[in-house]
Amino acid sequence: MDSQQFRDFGKAAIDLVADYIDNIRTRDVLPSVEPGYLVDSLPENAPEQPEEWQEVIKDFTELILPGTTHWTSPRFHAFFPSGSSYASIVGNILADGLGVIGFSWLASPACTELEVVTMNWLGKLLGLPEEFLNCSPGRGGGVIQGSASEATLVGLLVSKDKAVRRLTKINPSLDEAEIKNKLVAYTSDQCNSSVEKAGSLGSMRMRLLKADSDGRLRGATLKKAFDEDIAQGLIPCYVVANLGTTGICSFDPLYELGPICNEYNAWLHVDAAYAGSAFICPEYRHLMKGIEYVDSFDFNPHKWMNVNFDCSAMWVKDSSELVKAFDIQRIYLDDIKTDTKIPDYRHWQMPLGRRFRAMKLWTVLRIYGAEGLRKHIRNHINLAQYFTKLVRNDDRFIVEPEPLMGLVCFRLKGGDKITKKLLDNLVKSKKLYMVAATYRGRYIIRFAVCSRMIVKEDIDVSWSFIKQEADVLCNGIQGKTKIAALEHIETVTICEKSK
Amino acid sequence: MDSQQFRDFGKAAIDLVADYIDNIRTRDVLPSVEPGYLVDSLPENAPEQPEEWQEVIKDFTELILPGTTHWTSPRFHAFFPSGSSYASIVGNILADGLGVIGFSWLASPACTELEVVTMNWLGKLLGLPEEFLNCSPGRGGGVIQGSASEATLVGLLVSKDKAVRRLTKINPSLDEAEIKNKLVAYTSDQCNSSVEKAGSLGSMRMRLLKADSDGRLRGATLKKAFDEDIAQGLIPCYVVANLGTTGICSFDPLYELGPICNEYNAWLHVDAAYAGSAFICPEYRHLMKGIEYVDSFDFNPHKWMNVNFDCSAMWVKDSSELVKAFDIQRIYLDDIKTDTKIPDYRHWQMPLGRRFRAMKLWTVLRIYGAEGLRKHIRNHINLAQYFTKLVRNDDRFIVEPEPLMGLVCFRLKGGDKITKKLLDNLVKSKKLYMVAATYRGRYIIRFAVCSRMIVKEDIDVSWSFIKQEADVLCNGIQGKTKIAALEHIETVTICEKSK
Structure with missing residues (x-):
């Protein structure tokens, strides 16, 4: 060609x-x-x-x-959004056209430096504390990882390396393998599968602590777990706080978890994969109250910020911890750069190779502008609130928990079985795509506002499909007695298999 | 927009x-x-x-x-090629346009299935044994990982999980952590930094065994290391064989390493990141003799096969080992698919998310055709041979080791210091980009044929730059005595820092 x-x-x-x-x-x-x-x-x-x-x-x-499966469709309400936009697609054309691999500064200066710049821009837009930014005096900085999964694992591995260094410094006679074997990671039982997987991949036992009835991991729960483990000779090492869980979009209180982590020398990582984008709107920043206690923070512009997968934005307060954990030298990787403010990003990540991912982030930030991106986030949240009203106006349905961000969870009062049947039928119809979760032991349907083109009329269309299907299902089981009976019988069986 | x-x-x-x-x-x-x-x-x-x-x-x-830094330029001779082509760029436009995430079949059937198809195509083109292919009766199959780094780490983690399961089955009283602490990984001291890093990331001690004077890890060396470690109570678990090392493109003999790994129950992974592409030409398959002993095989179409980063092609003989190691369930990831021949690729990799990477592999395979890709590989190898002749015709230079594939390593007879000076000056001139390696303790310059547009005249141009720079450098140090003296003094210092 x-x-x-x-x-x-x-x-x-x-x-x-x-x-x-x-x-x-x-x-x-x-x-x-x-x-x-x-x-x-x-x-x-x-x-x-x-x-x-x-x-x-x-x-x-x-x-x-x-x-x-059309992830960009306004009828796609499953999972969370998969970022995609015209600006991002063109950014990738430019990046692919250059075809550079940016494992050192010299291997392509623009590739490294545009990542520094865009991650500074983005960190400021989110209102992250200055110490996370490369443009501040300390060792902070941002890096683009491939996924939130990867960022969670990076955090875990770095926390492990740091803990081993800290403990052998205090007591040089300690055996490294023995220390590693005693390290424990913690997160809530509402965490994404990727967080649990990070424990398994990184060979660190991970406790999925019980969230409260609102799906939040509380400080008291964490402190109790720390103390229990320390009493058993174990060492708290790594905590993943979830800001916007996949199931119901709950937010762990960083202001509770943070001081405890700092006190116990445990690395606190934030997985804000989906919801992190919302922090570009000041009115949602209260949900990251306590961010100053955090060691690493990650969210996915490739979810809710119109950047195509893969672009997971991770910041750390002290990048030297990454380099200590990940630096492996080779003569063919020698660089001429001596400016220590420009990162060698290969030491900030697991793989050696890295492509020019900052390009699509740059094109998106410029083509939308901060205002355009805020508008996008607010539109989704407004539409979620609109959908909530529609569902609440139909007394066959219950919306719970109270919706946050672009996610609305609901169920039929008729119980788990009929709610599941409703979801199954809608998926079978191919007209709508939603997935399930559980809340307080009940089967719920997640309705996520996903498409970047979505408007109010789309929500009406989606709701009309749900309503029609509910009409068919509920026809014949009118009357409160029947519903209550059904609910009682059917709740248990379906939720058993889920967490 | x-x-x-x-x-x-x-x-x-x-x-x-x-x-x-x-x-x-x-x-x-x-x-x-x-x-x-x-x-x-x-x-x-x-x-x-x-x-x-x-x-x-x-x-x-x-x-x-x-x-x-222009990786597609015919003056780019550093590292190895970074794959890039028109076909691949357009493949990515199509993939980005869809913006799907393929963590389950239902999340986008085409995304999963095109990966199955193209990985079967590619496996056949390479002449891999049938048992690696999804289209054969067993549990084999191919998956696209993000990088060879990732594939090496995946192999390591799976080998660890498998070893623990095997050993606790034999002796259920064994402690899992204790087993893990005894596991050992092996590779040659010629391995890419990413291989060494996999040991560190995956928390498995890794021995970099001494390669022979041709840069090959030999069977006897591996067996000796196994026996030494077993005598010390350790457990050989994972071996990474390198087909086409980054330094000098040496090939470990799989036919020697394979039977030993199989005998000792160690997982044998092949890192053929660069050179694997050459196996589409039957005349180079002798370099993977012994492939039938291998558990997992990985190479990067994003290096030498004109596919843009990231597309690292990995095959395993038994994909159930991946699933056992990596499967974490969540209700929202439930799939409707029951056909077990269609993989749930999220269990074949570390992250949860995955984009439609098969698309660019598909467009490249179709736009080039097998013949087009073979022509590309053979062109590079022919040009490397042509360059070798040019260098050998100049008696100030030595080419060694004997070139394989598209890589030619050479040095000035004048010694390490002048060779390094030559490289430094060429890099400073911005006209050519090459990097260094070492061979038998000497500093050498790596000349990799990289650009997909490269033709014979480009090689002439590159050589003329090298020659000119050598003229400048060697002017004034004529005479064999001077060269010998220089060589003696300068070899030691420079090579100390390199491996």
Whole structure:
């Protein structure tokens, strides 16, 4: 393919994407395909000879699109948003066009420095304390990781390394392996699967502490766990606080957890994967009260800030801890740079290679501007509140817990089984995509406002699907007695399997 | 930004990239900027209001490009190639346009299934044994990881989990932590930094065994290390064999290491990050003789196969080992799929999130075809041989070790100091980018054929720069006595710091 063909192919892809987004509402959000549909449709072998780009576009349209779940659709209410925007797509074109790998400054100065700049910009937008920023005098700084999963694991590994260094300094006769074996990580039982996985990947026992009835990990619970473990000869090392849990978007109180972590020398990491974006709006910053106690903070611009996956923004107060844990030297990686304020980002992350991810963050920040991004966040939260009203106006439904951010959880008063049936039927219809969670032992449906194009009328459409399906289901089980009876029987069985 | 503006912005970016590549030879490969150049040039804060896309393009051209190291330039001979191609860039546009996250089948069927298909295609192209492929009857399969670093760490973590399960099954009274503390990983002292880092990240002691004088980890060395460690009560667990080391592109003999690993129940992982691409050409498959003993195999299409970072292709013989190690359940991740031949890829990797990386692999495989990719590999190897001849025709130089693949290592007979000076001057000139390595205690310059556009005339140009710089340096130190004296004095000091 020569550059002229690329111009044609690339521009056709741009138009295809633009057409796709323009017409996103005409498609069912979920595809009507069975497992194996694509494996069975495509050839068993790669083509031997080059193919024309028109063939690729044709197969993309005829085979890939019909098997795609449309995350950008205003009917997509599952999980949390997957960031995507025109600005981000073009940022990636520019980054891919350069094709640089930025493991040292010299390997591409712009790649490293644009990350420094955009992470300073972003940290300021969020109102993070100065000490997290590269532009402040200390050792703080931001780095783009691939995912919140990765950031949580990075935090865990660094906390482990730091604990070992601290304890062997106090008592040099201690055995390193023995220390490691005594270290404990803590988080709430509401944490994302990736947090639990970090404990397993990083070989540190991790306690999922019981959250309170609002899904928040409380200070007293953490302190009790610390003291129990210390009494058993264990060493509290790492705590992951969740700001905006995946299940119900609850916020752990940093102002309670932070002082305890600091007192016990435990590294406090914040996983604000989804909700962190909201802190660009000052009115939500009270939810990160206590941020000054934190050692590392991570959120995903690739969720709610219109940046395409992968762009997970992580800040640390003391980047030298990362470097101590992750620095492995090789002669071929020698750099000419001596300015210590410019990071060697390969020591801030697990892999050696890193691409120019700051580019898409930069294009998004510039094309939207801070005001544009705040508008986007506020629009989602307003629409969630609007949806809440719609549900609450229908007395067959209960909305709980009290919605925060762009997530609304609800259930039918009829109980778990009928609520689950409602969700199953909606997913089967392909018209809406939502997923389940549990709250206070009950099965609930999560309705997340996700699409960046979503408007009030979309919420009306989504609600009308839910209402219609509820009409069909509830038809025949009128009357409070029946509902109560159903509720009593059916709650237990379904929630048993979930946490 | 509306979709019409996106069409304009996107197409402008396509043209910009095409123009950039078309004119890549007019730029110095290394930028003339000082550390901090971009931090000092950009505003301290993100813009408050949205900006026009033309402003972004302008700043990209005026600020980013001048600070970029041009990895696609035919004057780029550092490290190994960073994959990039028109086909791959467009593949990413399509993937970003969809913006899906593929952690379960339902989250986007096409995302999971295209990965199955392309990894089968690719595995067949490489001539991997059938048992590594999803399309064969067993539990084998391929998955796209973010980097070879990640794949090495995944292999290590899975081997650890498997060893613990195996040993506690034999003797249930064993303590899990105690087993973990006894596990040992092995690789050669020629390994990439990422391999050594995997041991540190995965909390497993890792021995860097001495390679032979050709940079190969030999079976006898490995067996001796196993036996020594077992005698000390330790447990051999994980071995990383390197096919194509970063320093000198040496190949560990799998046919020697494999039977030993199998006998001792150690997981054998292959890191073929760069050189793995060459196995699509049957004439190089002898370098992976013994592949049938291997448990996991990884190479980077994002290095030598024109796929943009990140696309690291990993195959395992038994994917159930990955799932056992990495499976963490949550109710919101429930899937409707019951077909066990379609993988839940989130259990095959460390993070939860994953984007549609198979798309760019698919577009590359189709736009190039197998023949196009073989031609690309063979072109690079032929050009490396051509460069070797040029260097060997100049009796001031020595080429060693014997070049393999697209890497040629050479030095001045004048010794380490003058060789290092030659490299430093060339890098300072910004005209060529190469990095150093060591071979048999001597400082050598690595000349990697990297650009996908590179032709014979480019090699002539690169060589002419090297020759000219050598002329300047060697002028005045004619005579064999002087060279020998210089060599004797200077070898020691420089190589001390390197491995």
